[in-house]
Amino acid sequence: MTQAKQPIIQIRNVSKRFGKVTAVDNISLDILAGEFFVLLGPSGCGKTTLLRMIAGFEMPTEGQIIIDGQDMSLVPPNKRPVNMVFQSYAVFPHMNVTDNVGYGLRIAGVSKGEIRDRVAEALELVKLGGFEDRMPDQMSGGQRQRVALARSLVMRPKVLLLDEPLSALDAKLRAQMQFELSDLQDKVGITFVTVTHDQDEALSMASRVAVINKGEVAQLAPPADLYEYPANRFVADFVGSVNIFEGKLTLDEPDKAAVDCPGLGKIYLNHGVTGPHGADVWVALRPEKIYLHVPGEGKAVRAAAQDAPDGHNLARGTIKGMSYLGDITLYEIQLEGGQMIRVSRPNLSRHDQEDFTWDDKVSMHWRADSPVVLLS
Amino acid sequence: MSGALQDWKSQKKPFAAVVTAPVFWLALFFVAPMAIVWLYSFGQNAGPVDIEISGTLDNYKRATEWLYVSIFLKSFAVAALTTLLCLIIGFPVAMAITFAAPKWRPWLLLGIMLPFWTNLLIRTYALMALMGTNGYMNKGLAGLWEGASWLRTLVGMQPLEAWTPVQLLYNNFAVVLGLVYVHLPFMVLPLYSALDRLDKSLIEASLDLGAGHFKTFMQIVVPLAAPGIVAGVMITLIPALGAYLTPDLMGGTDSQMIANVIERQFKRANDWPFGAALSFLLIYAMFILIAFQSMRANKVKEV
Numbered sequence: 120m121t122q123a124k125q126p127i128i129q130i131r132n133v134s135k136r137f138g139k140v141t142a143v144d145n146i147s148l149d150i151l152a153g154e155f156f157v158l159l160g161p162s163g164c165g166k167t168t169l170l171r172m173i174a175g176f177e178m179p180t181e182g183q184i185i186i187d188g189q190d191m192s193l194v195p196p197n198k199r200p201v202n203m204v205f206q207s208y209a210v211f212p213h214m215n216v217t218d219n220v221g222y223g224l225r226i227a228g229v230s231k232g233e234i235r236d237r238v239a240e241a242l243e244l245v246k247l248g249g250f251e252d253r254m255p256d257q258m259s260g261g262q263r264q265r266v267a268l269a270r271s272l273v274m275r276p277k278v279l280l281l282d283e284p285l286s287a288l289d290a291k292l293r294a295q296m297q298f299e300l301s302d303l304q305d306k307v308g309i310t311f312v313t314v315t316h317d318q319d320e321a322l323s324m325a326s327r328v329a330v331i332n333k334g335e336v337a338q339l340a341p342p343a344d345l346y347e348y349p350a351n352r353f354v355a356d357f358v359g360s361v362n363i364f365e366g367k368l369t370l371d372e373p374d375k376a377a378v379d380c381p382g383l384g385k386i387y388l389n390h391g392v393t394g395p396h397g398a399d400v401w402v403a404l405r406p407e408k409i410y411l412h413v414p415g416e417g418k419a420v421r422a423a424a425q426d427a428p429d430g431h432n433l434a435r436g437t438i439k440g441m442s443y444l445g446d447i448t449l450y451e452i453q454l455e456g457g458q459m460i461r462v463s464r465p466n467l468s469r470h471d472q473e474d475f476t477w478d479d480k481v482s483m484h485w486r487a488d489s490p491v492v493l494l495s
Numbered sequence: 496m497s498g499a500l501q502d503w504k505s506q507k508k509p510f511a512a513v514v515t516a517p518v519f520w521l522a523l524f525f526v527a528p529m530a531i532v533w534l535y536s537f538g539q540n541a542g543p544v545d546i547e548i549s550g551t552l553d554n555y556k557r558a559t560e561w562l563y564v565s566i567f568l569k570s571f572a573v574a575a576l577t578t579l580l581c582l583i584i585g586f587p588v589a590m591a592i593t594f595a596a597p598k599w600r601p602w603l604l605l606g607i608m609l610p611f612w613t614n615l616l617i618r619t620y621a622l623m624a625l626m627g628t629n630g631y632m633n634k635g636l637a638g639l640w641e642g643a644s645w646l647r648t649l650v651g652m653q654p655l656e657a658w659t660p661v662q663l664l665y666n667n668f669a670v671v672l673g674l675v676y677v678h679l680p681f682m683v684l685p686l687y688s689a690l691d692r693l694d695k696s697l698i699e700a701s702l703d704l705g706a707g708h709f710k711t712f713m714q715i716v717v718p719l720a721a722p723g724i725v726a727g728v729m730i731t732l733i734p735a736l737g738a739y740l741t742p743d744l745m746g747g748t749d750s751q752m753i754a755n756v757i758e759r760q761f762k763r764a765n766d767w768p769f770g771a772a773l774s775f776l777l778i779y780a781m782f783i784l785i786a787f788q789s790m791r792a793n794k795v796k797e798v
Contacts, residue, residue: 174699174703175702176699176702195702196699196702196703197702197703197704197705197706197707198705202703202704203699203700203703205696205699205700206696207694207696209694209696209697209699209700211697211700211701211715212697212719213718213719222701222704222706222714223704223705223706226704226705226706226710227705267700270700270704271703271704274704274705
């Protein structure tokens, strides 16, 4: 990201209503030049509508979309400096790869020689050299997607829009394409805006992610912040796996805070949270940030949890379910208060999964910087 | 495909059980009568009701007389014009139905289908009632004419001469209009089914890549709807070519088509052998059209 960080797309108070349904509700955000921006959210949250408004296929009911300093309100899709890779790829079935990729240039009246050069260059970029004469029905889904990518990139758009680009690919190919897309974006330096419902995709590719819920931006942050510092319960729950407990804020100072959670116990944090004393809050705790101990290791547990005052950041329970996933094992543990908590444990050696089994009584602890206190 | 082909060989009895009835039906009611008519075309009248099948080619020779060739050519021209007009009118209609809100689509399709379920004779007479010299079309035109005349008097000009009804019926115009009216659903339905299957994101992709609506239509919609266009053209052209009722009722003395000539041979002229020869020439013409279409379809598959 060598370019100056100035907004290439400015979305200003944009709303979109279909009849009585509000798909996008007063969203404002800036997408910076050269970044890999991801709109993440569950299906029906309005992220695709927002993308289609940037492309020009839908008109905002209210608000303004500015691309590269120009108001796009009255600009039809064929006059916008953006191109889109469709979820279905929308590769023209009656044209071979060369004609598909050269379509936009032919429409623009570019000379034949230049079309040939630029198509070859674009095919090289997406690693489709040698496929020039193939028809779409002779290609796999992954290859068709590369055609769609090349067809858009050859237009040298200011922004490339991608609608669920990886959803139709199988898991292995998806992982590979995640890397390739990031790599490609690095090479061409074009701003990418991607829509996805898959948090892994968002976390692995994005420079920044906007989590969309019910037509509004729930949080806009880089991937790691989204995961480690979720702004609310929706983001904490949607991005990754999480345990959430209700509690009351009992202590809140600049360098420490405490929450009393009836379901989990006393929580201690080594940093402050800006919430009113006695307020109802929620504590989010990721499964991988909880340590499991065999019962009877009382001293060890207390020693491990020594970054918190006595009796804090500790819990006990019974294993009610476990699933072995190879790299980690996932445990469902019933706490003494009856609530369930999910804990994951890496299998650092080949026999780690044998340490705990169903109905084992276990102790847990977590570090004082692990819990996240959420106010909404 | 391969499964189905292997199955009938290994299980001949059930296959025979399924196939016997339709084959028998086709043989009895289609192949046999057609064969008889085909044989008649090589015969001559031996009396008021007797036909002697003598193997003569006279009937076919007579069919090559200019009178009949010209009627054949004219039938082709009328059918082709009808098909073209159906395509020009039907394409926007099919597009409109495809892009209509889903809840409206069945009703719009019903609107297209509805005339199908009305007797052709009734539809034709209804159309004639509209188009007669005393019909509503002429009344409407007369109203416009009188309005124009009245406007002229308002600005101080001479009123127009009295309205003389336009002869809309009993000419080639009426025949083409009637044929277009009757055959439009045959064109709209295959077009609709082709357009409905077309992935709408292809249209959006074309717009996204800078093409306007017209270029998108010509470069994306038309080529991808081609199977529907060909199907629509074929199932409009073939029945239009053999149209009988419409030219008979709505046409004038100069607008008879080949089916009317054939009818006259079988009825008034009582010359079944010649009528049979003309019929088979028409059938051969249709076969050639279908052969062209399937050759084209095969070619598309090979590419």
